[in-house]
């Protein structure tokens with residue numbers, strides 16, 4: 001379970017995060033939506049201990065990520081290109097991830113096969129460094145890297161960005177299949193309301209760093225409230 005407790009992060013006079021209490025239970029697919037600058041990325045960065053809160057804290061399975069490194073064993077995340085080792089090829093990068101998480105070479109190669117469809121023949125076997133991949137293919141490498149070690153918590157910031165329409169559809173299947181198989185908790189942010197509604201069980205709407213709506217989306221019913229809010 002993830003909890004957010006009196007979390008506050010300001011940049012000068014900008015309130016980037018201000019959340020009194022929020023709980024994300026195991027197995028939920030939480031979609032985070034909100035206009036530009038609403039605080040989605042900031043919240044993920046605070047959760048992953050990439051930013052220091054002004055006050056308050058997050059817990060991941062009871063651990064405050066800023067106090068202990070153990071949570072890194074079961075959390076996979078992709079926020080931006082800074083998560084990649086871009087002077088490696090995708091195969092080298094995934095082999096590295098497999099190695100540091102204790103997989104054998106064979107297990108790691110087998111894991112890569114799980115992502116063949118999503119990679120669409122453009123990531124594996126290309127002999128290209130990650131830095132030379134297109135924006136969409138880099139994004140795919142980042143998403144695969146977040147899922148690679150089969151973590152029980154996955155955090156993806158705007159995963160649909162840069163992906164072509166068929167890859168966006170494949171990604172929705174990849175993520176929902178992953179959660180169905182592993183019972184993982186998945187947190188995604190997105191500006192694509194339809195994709196978010198299609199896969200999320202719950203949707204949090206952010207405005208000026210605050211969660212202003214907490215929407216049950218088990219039957220995709222959140223779309224009506226989101227359409228009203230975003231005026232679409």
Ligand SMILES: Nc1ncnc2c1ncn2[C@@H]1O[C@H](COP(=O)(O)OP(=O)(O)OP(=O)(O)O)[C@@H](O)[C@H]1O
Nearest residue numbers: 011014015016034035036037038039040041042043
């Ligand atoms: N390092 C920083 N320095 C100053 N201001 C920042 C910094 N990081 C974020 N902010 C500000 O905090 C607010 C929240 O930004 P954040 O990137 O979390 O929003 P977002 O919801 O992810 O936006 P978008 O949808 O545009 O990606 C914005 O006003 C942003 O300008």
